[in-house]
Amino acid sequence: MRRQQQEEERELAEQAAREEEELRQKEEEEERRKEEAKQRKKDKEKEKREQQKKEGTFKTKTEKEKDKKNELKRQQLINSGVKIEGFADPDAAKKKPVYDKKKKKKPVDAPGEQVEAEKKAKELQQQKEEEERLVAEAKAKEEAEKTPEGIVYDGTRYDID
Numbered sequence: 001m002r003r004q005q006q007e008e009e010r011e012l013a014e015q016a017a018r019e020e021e022e023l024r025q026k027e028e029e030e031e032r033r034k035e036e037a038k039q040r041k042k043d044k045e046k047e048k049r050e051q052q053k054k055e056g057t058f059k060t061k062t063e064k065e066k067d068k069k070n071e072l073k074r075q076q077l078i079n080s081g082v083k084i085e086g087f088a089d090p091d092a093a094k095k096k097p098v099y100d101k102k103k104k105k106k107p108v109d110a111p112g113e114q115v116e117a118e119k120k121a122k123e124l125q126q127q128k129e130e131e132e133r134l135v136a137e138a139k140a141k142e143e144a145e146k147t148p149e150g151i152v153y154d155g156t157r158y159d160i161d
Helices: 002-055 061-079 111-146
Strands: 151-153 156-158
Touching: none
Parallel strands: none
Antiparallel strands: 151 156
16 A cells, blocks of 8 residues: 555656646747747847838937927927928929930021021120220220310320320
8 A cells, every 4th residue: 555655646746747847848938939029020120120221211219309309390380380491381292303315406497587586696796896885985085084184185185294
């Protein structure tokens, strides 16, 4: 009987040890799964950050806070009735610039029109030259009349000593 009792105790101890071992293994497995999930989440965040850096949209915590403050100030200004150029209508569609390397062709004029345009250009040039000549003569005449020591005769100035 004693032997039977010892065997039962030994079996109970072995069973308890097995249960403890199973429990420990389950806990380790759960801990390992948690660590893997944590590592996957960390890797995903790191990839996201790298992608944002490549796109140029990554912002640090301080930059985000600064942007929030600036946005709040801008909203307060808009609400107070101040018009800010460039922010008046944020939903307005912006036109994309067109980058053309083609030279624009000038419309072909009729030969008569081209001759007339040249005549007008010559006339304008002559008028400008005439005006410049008249202005120069007027200035010369003013200068000559300003000085009391001298006589102007036929556009020529004679100094009196």
